[in-house]
Amino acid sequence: MPSIQQELTVLGSKTFNLKELFTNNYFIIPDYQRGYSWETEHLEDLTKDILNITKIDGKHYTGTIVAAINESTSNTYELVDGQQRLTTLIIFLNEIYHYDPDLFKDIYPIFISRGTKGNERNVLTPNIETRKCFQYAIIQHQDFNAETKSHESIINASKYFKEFLRKDDVDPSVIYNTILTKLNFLFFTPEQNREIGIMFEVINNRGKQLSELEKIKNFFIYYATVHSRERLRKEINLRWSDIQISLSKAHRTSNDDENAFLRYCFIVFFKTSKDKSWYVYDECKELFNVKDCNEDYIDNAVDRMRDFVEFVALSAKHYSWFFNGDQFDIVYNGEIKTELTRCLTYLRSQPTYASIMPLYLSIMSRLDIPHQVVRLLNLLEVVNMRLYVLPDIFRRADSKQADMFEFAWEFFNDRNWNSENDPAITYYNQVAIKGDVFEWLFENLVQITDAFCPENRFIDNLELDYGESFNYYRWIGIRYFLSCYEEHIRSQKAKRSFEWKRLLTGKKNIGHNKNDQLSIEHIWASKNMEVEFPSDFHTKRRLGNFVLCGLSSNISLSNKNIPGKIAQLEELNGAGEGALDMIQVAELSKIFRLVDNEMTQRRKTKNYWREMADKICEQREEVFKKFALERWKLPNEKTTVINV
Template identity: 25%
Template sequence: MGFENAQLATIADIQHTYHLQIPEYQRGYAWVQAQWEDLWNDLINVASRPSGDHYAGTLMFRPLGASPHGREGVEVVDGQQRLTTISLLLRSLVQTGIAIEFQNNEPLQTYFDYFTASRPDLAPRLGQFVSFYGKNIENAAGFFAEKVAVLDDTARKQLADALLGRFKLFILTIKPGFDVHVAFETINNRGKPLTILEKLKNRLIYLSSIASDQQAGQHAAAEIHRSWKGIYHWLGKGPLLLDDDNFLRAHSMGWFRHENNAEWLSTQLFDEVFSSSPTCANPAYIATYVRSLETAAAWWFHLNHPSRLPPEVQRQLQSFKRTAFASVRPLLLWSLIRLGSLDVRLVSEPAQRSDWCAPFISLLQQAERFAVLVLMANDRRSNIGQNDLNRSAYCLANPGERLYPNSTATHPADAIGAVEFSRDHLKSLVDNWQIGDALKSYADDRFEWSGYFDDVKVCNAAADRLRSGNGFYSWSFGKLIIHEWEQQLRGDKGLPDKKPWDKFSWDQSVEHIYPQNPAASDWSEAITFDGRTSSALKNSVVNSLGNLLLLSGSRNSSLSNRPYRGGAEPDKAKALRYQAGSYSEWQVAHVCPDWNVAAIAARGIAMMRFAEKRWGFQLVSPEDKLTAWLPILFGDQADSIKEGKASGGHAVDGRTLRRLVERFETERPR
């Protein structure tokens, strides 16, 4: 067996017997409220009973010999999360916490000592080491402090005595020379389940331990520990912990050629690629693989926390993130990895040179176009094109591989050329079109396939949504157009952002200018409905794009039904409120003396023509009449709108629309 000793020990025994060291390659503090609640509830239950011990889990120690503190030095192989949490709980009960040394980890040590060892002198240094792991220690300390704050001194002492004397942990002491990672996958403690990334680490160390070349295996194991230290550093460096498995999945899409299977990481990765068979114990390959993982973790951090990237890349990433398009993330990650190969220093200082930015920005622009046009505007499933994107990621990671089995297309060998090729491939997935069936000629003849974007689907999607109820309201495509319209009115002269994307919500941020439930007396002159089609016609007007207005403040339902001008309380009419609101509100108030169907149509046309330029597509030819936009904006009711059935018989035609469209396209706040 690999253990030389096993014993039950109280928290007080551990506190006074051991000097605990956490190896640097372990993850930082990652327990969250669910685990804090469990520990607190266990303590309350134990303290409420007059007697009886509580089994609190298993610890695994590796002996290190005598420590300078007069205690027995041990490396905590398993149990860091549990011990850290118990120490924080002890401190909240006005007790001395458990002394823990985090090897070569000053940031975590600083947070731990400040919150468990009564070290107010460390407060000025906390701001130097902001990360998820450090903030998580702070959050746990706050959680327990809040629980304890309502207790008197007697209750606190009762809880402290129960925690120190009646909570017992089962300690396994490892024999010298025994590699715990060989058996670690079978450990089943109460707490936070192991992630796939954690299980992978243990599998790789096990494979290194059974390699026929023991020296090479030891070198691979050392590389695993070193690389995992870097991986955990980058995944926890930001204010939010980056998900292990999302990161591993993005990396694997490029490193391995495999199907887009959600279970692949937990099945084939362990059953086939890194099975426990000696045939998979290849130390050189393992070392290369884990070094790639560490590099990828750094770029994954930059991709998710772009503050260290050049400003122009940050801006394009922010724009791209508004599409919530996760499928392209493996391709973006591998693009950054390849571009980072231009200079190894880029991974830690990506803003130090800018020659890599242009190809990555252009790739991001095409990724945004794909998300906006194929997924949002065409109203299609989020996995459309996933296999194509994964193939491109794999070719980026493996230069020389053909993009498709039956295609001669391959990425160039140089990093910039390879990323530009992925950009062109992604562009072809949006708008490649066949010029002639007989000649099999395409807009980009390197890619012999038609793209996924279909302009007819945009019209059909809009009509379907208007027919079913909400129209452009609550449509992700509509939301993006409304937000971007506001931003282009804001311009680039440093004006404040009156409604940032992260503050946008349909219920609170968007008002139907012509209300969903208008008072007939307030709107009867501007917009009228009659006949059997009145319900469908009204819905097409209410939920048309041009009638949806982004507000700078929260929508007030009591004001949203007010008339546009006049009414019983003219000083509360919408046109007056809009003058001091968002840039979109200002424009509507200044362009339109009245709000009618022609204004709704004209504003919608201006917004859609802006969207065409913004994302590079075309629904209506510039040579077509303006009324060609009406089926897109009003769906099945376009003819009724054109004939004036919602405007008292006044036709909505080019003559009516032209001047209004021009004003919406040109007038903006100064």
């Protein structure tokens, strides 16, 4: 049978069915392509289309395949467009083959693997990101532990087609014949392989959108290919696998997740504006002009790309540590490992991190001096709490981000700075800095925090004045705040640790077991006495009116009056019902009894309950404020926590 190349028309294109396309030919997915990414919805659409095509006569146009002729190996093509669909069909055919290897024995040599024993060659070779998974899960049809989202997609596709073929209304023979002969593809090969880079960018402006991270990988490999920098191409492929594995461990694999991560890295490595940092691909194309063929320019560009890729790979590992404590595999032992683990636990437990993430990545790049890293991470938690977790410090959630990003860039790129050679003052409050770059960053973080959230403002943000509309139940930081408080009183009174993993467990993950959910509960229920005191009544919105408790997922608390509600909290806080036997619930009971005794002679009018709630809130908030000032104090603040 003639090869595809012999069959192509003068225009470089012709239509083929799948059998014609693959017979005697091999396909490679270049490393600049994204990994396999089809999800269940795409697989369902494909199988629906195939079922419909089985009912009609004639051929069905399925799409265009764009490929570059591989000049070093005969009858081999590098896929530029259509790789997702072809990969899916090969996975589908592989499952048909394994459904009945005797009946469908022709599938294997045409679509899966060819050659004599010991000299087999895969018909389709994926890019390096997915090659190992494809070999084990598809070619060898074995179990494989997914490390990246591409691996998950391959395994999911194999499982989906296996289940599909076992449906009562599906005839695998009919499906096979339809795929083999009725699906028609327009196959196109550009006259010049150099056109591929331009075509690739145009093609990827349609279809499933690439993340910025995928785009710059493609661009860097394309740059290396155009300028014959094979070493750079190999290094990118090697490091990108590490990057994808780390992001998978961090559970940050969507396009938005990857875009955010790359933005943080770009901010640290390259000086850029806050707005431009969202468009890393466009920024990289400006930084590294493919058309500039000056050898010195190319050498400098390649070195810069290599350094950036190394930083992204290192940052991806630190990113996985931030979001997934189970993946924390740092080589340090003893006290330093304990301190780093504690720092990361607190940072990942905070409800917002966008403004500090570039700083985190920049700081973690200096783990060669771990004691200094611990010192800065401890301060970073304080800075983030006081500037971005507290309510209403800034009107916008991203206020002063530009300054925080500037700190990250300066710290990373001027690591040899010393005040003896280059005197400097802090951005805010103009305080002279003495020491090295660690002291430079430490002082700047202290001063920016002191400038916008001094002690008095810190306290103001934990109080609710009359006329303010804020509701602490809606505060993003309330679970984190009360968890820190619980940890504090546990260490002071019970010498027990706090299970921070519980704080990070959301309702989607808890299942049906008891003792599995941390929740914020009203002390004076929002719907109690709602006619006299609406749910938005001032006292019901105060910080002191909320308590952290551990409840099973199938328990809901009542709208009883305050004594009834506290009694219910006490009951559910006992062993077997309360997730963590919260000490703050027991502490609340003690405060209630004191207030109740104080008010024992009072008539229980509607104002009696309002006054009781206010007294409870006042006592709890006084303790909260003193605790907070001690827990998140700056080095120059001299507060002391009280024991309750």
